[in-house]
Amino acid sequence: MTIAKNKYTIFIMKRAFVTGITGQDGFYLSKLLLEKGYEVSGTIRRSSTFNTTRIDSLISDYKNTEQFKLYYSDLLDSSSINSLIQKIKPHEVYNLAAQSHVAVSFKNPHFSVLTSTSGSLSLLDAVKNLDSNIKYYQASSSEMFGGVGSESLNETSLFIPKSPYAAGKLFAHNITRIYRESYDMFCSNGILFNHESPLRGETFVTRKISRAVGRIYHKIQNKLTLGNLDAVRDWGFAGDYVNAMWMILQHDKPDDWVIATGEAYSVKDFAREAFKVVDLDWEDYVLSDKKYERPNEVHHLLGDPTKAKNELKWKPETSFKDLVKMMVESDLLLAEQEKVLLDKKLIKPTWDNS
Numbered sequence: 001m002t003i004a005k006n007k008y009t010i011f012i013m014k015r016a017f018v019t020g021i022t023g024q025d026g027f028y029l030s031k032l033l034l035e036k037g038y039e040v041s042g043t044i045r046r047s048s049t050f051n052t053t054r055i056d057s058l059i060s061d062y063k064n065t066e067q068f069k070l071y072y073s074d075l076l077d078s079s080s081i082n083s084l085i086q087k088i089k090p091h092e093v094y095n096l097a098a099q100s101h102v103a104v105s106f107k108n109p110h111f112s113v114l115t116s117t118s119g120s121l122s123l124l125d126a127v128k129n130l131d132s133n134i135k136y137y138q139a140s141s142s143e144m145f146g147g148v149g150s151e152s153l154n155e156t157s158l159f160i161p162k163s164p165y166a167a168g169k170l171f172a173h174n175i176t177r178i179y180r181e182s183y184d185m186f187c188s189n190g191i192l193f194n195h196e197s198p199l200r201g202e203t204f205v206t207r208k209i210s211r212a213v214g215r216i217y218h219k220i221q222n223k224l225t226l227g228n229l230d231a232v233r234d235w236g237f238a239g240d241y242v243n244a245m246w247m248i249l250q251h252d253k254p255d256d257w258v259i260a261t262g263e264a265y266s267v268k269d270f271a272r273e274a275f276k277v278v279d280l281d282w283e284d285y286v287l288s289d290k291k292y293e294r295p296n297e298v299h300h301l302l303g304d305p306t307k308a309k310n311e312l313k314w315k316p317e318t319s320f321k322d323l324v325k326m327m328v329e330s331d332l333l334l335a336e337q338e339k340v341l342l343d344k345k346l347i348k349p350t351w352d353n354s
C-alpha cells in the first residue's frame with residue numbers, strides 16, 4: 001500500500017495481527033504475509049519450555065527488521081488482547097489460536113471451548129471498539145459439520161458438532177457472522193478442512209503416520225498403533241490453505257468460505273501411501289487400538305470448495321500423493337538424526353517402539 005504525498009512517497013506497511021502464531025498455520029501464514037511485505041505481530045504464550053520452534057526461522061530471518069513482532073498473551077486474557085489491538089492497530093486480524101486437538105477437547109473441555117468462544121468474542125469486540133474497518137478472519141473448521149453422511153459439504157450444509165472443540169468453533173463461527181451482520185464489519189469465516197504439512201503437530205494422525213514411517217525405515221520403531229483406520233478426511237497442504245485465508249480477507253466482501261480439496265481418503269489410504277514412499281507394506285506395521293478412538297467419532301469429511309474456486313479464484317496446488325511424500329521425506333531426515341543420537345546414547349526413545 002503506498003500513499004503519494006506532495007513530492008514524497010510514503011510507504012505504509014499493512015499490519016497483520018495473528019493469534020496462534022506458534023502453530024502450524026501460524027508459521028505458514030506469517031511467512032506468506034512477511035513475504036508480501038506485511039508487518040506481522042503475533043501472540044505467544046508463556047511456557048516453561050520454548051514453544052517457538054516452528055517460527056524460529058522467521059524470528060532469525062527478520063531479527064534486524066521491525067517486521068516481525070511477538071507479544072505474550074492468551075486468548076483467555078481479554079485485557080491483553082484489547083491492549084494489543086489498541087497498540088498494534090492492525091489492518092487485518094487472523095484468529096488462528098485454539099486448543100485444536102479434537103480428542104484432547106474431550107479431556108479439557110472448558111479450556112478448549114473457552115479459547116474459541118471467549119477468545120473470538122474478546123478479539124471481535126476489541127476490533128469493533130478500535131475500528132470497525134479492520135478485517136477479521138476466523139479459523140472455522142469442517143469439524144463443525146460432524147461428518148455423519150458421505151456427501152460433500154459446502155457453505156450451506158448443516159452443522160452438527162460432535163465434540164467440545166467443534167461446539168466451541170461453531171460459537172466462534174456464528175459470533176463472527178453476527179458481528180459482520182450487526183455492525184457492518186469485514187468479518188469472514190474460513191471453514192477449512194484438514195490441512196497438514198511437515199510442521200503438523202505430531203499427535204494428529206497424518207504426522208503420527210509420517211513420523212512412524214521415518215522411524216520404522218531407520219529401524220528405531222517397530223509398529224505404529226492408530227485408532228479408527230476407516231475415518232475419512234479431505235486432506236490438503238497447509239501452505240495452500242493459508243493462501244486462501246489471505247485471499248478471503250482481500251475479497252471485495254466478507255463471507256463464509258469452504259476451503260478443501262474435494263477429494264477424500266481414509267486413514268488406511270494415508271498409511272498405505274506413506275509406507276509406499278519407502279517401499280514398505282503398511283499392513284506389516286500398523287495396528288489399531290480402541291484407546292485412540294474418540295467418545296463421538298467424526299467418520300467422514302469431504303469438502304466442496306466450488307465457491308472459493310469460482311469467486312476467490314483459489315485452488316489447492318498440492319495433490320494428496322505429493323503431500324504424503326513431502327511429510328514422509330521430511331520425517332525420514334528427522335529419524336536419521338534421531339538414530340545418530342540414539343546410537344550415541346544421547347537420547348532415549350519417547351515414541352512407541354514396542
Ligand code: NAP
Binds near residue numbers: 196
Ligand atoms: P495448532 O498447530 O494446534 O496451533 C494452535 C495455536 O493456538 C498455537 O499457536 C497455540 O499456542 C495457540 N493457542 C492454543 N490455545 C491458546 C490460547 N488459549 N490463547 C492463545 N493461543 C492459544 O493449530 P493449526 O493446525 O495451526 O490450526 C490453526 C487454527 O485453525 C486453529 O484454530 C484450528 O482449530 C483451526 N483449524 C485447523 C485445521 C487443520 O486441519 N489444521 C482445520 C480447520 C481449522 P501454543 O503453541 O503455545 O500451544
Ligand code: GDD
Binds near residue numbers: 101
Ligand atoms: N489423532 C489421531 N491419532 N487420530 C486418529 C488416530 C490416531 O492414532 N487413528 C485414527 N485417527 C482418526 C481420528 O479418529 C479422526 O477420525 C481422524 O483420524 C483425523 O484425526 P486428527 O488427525 O486428530 O484430526 P481431526 O480430523 O480430528 O481434526 C483436525 O482437523 C479438523 C478439521 O476437520 C484438527 O486439525 C482440527 O483442529 C481441525 O478443526
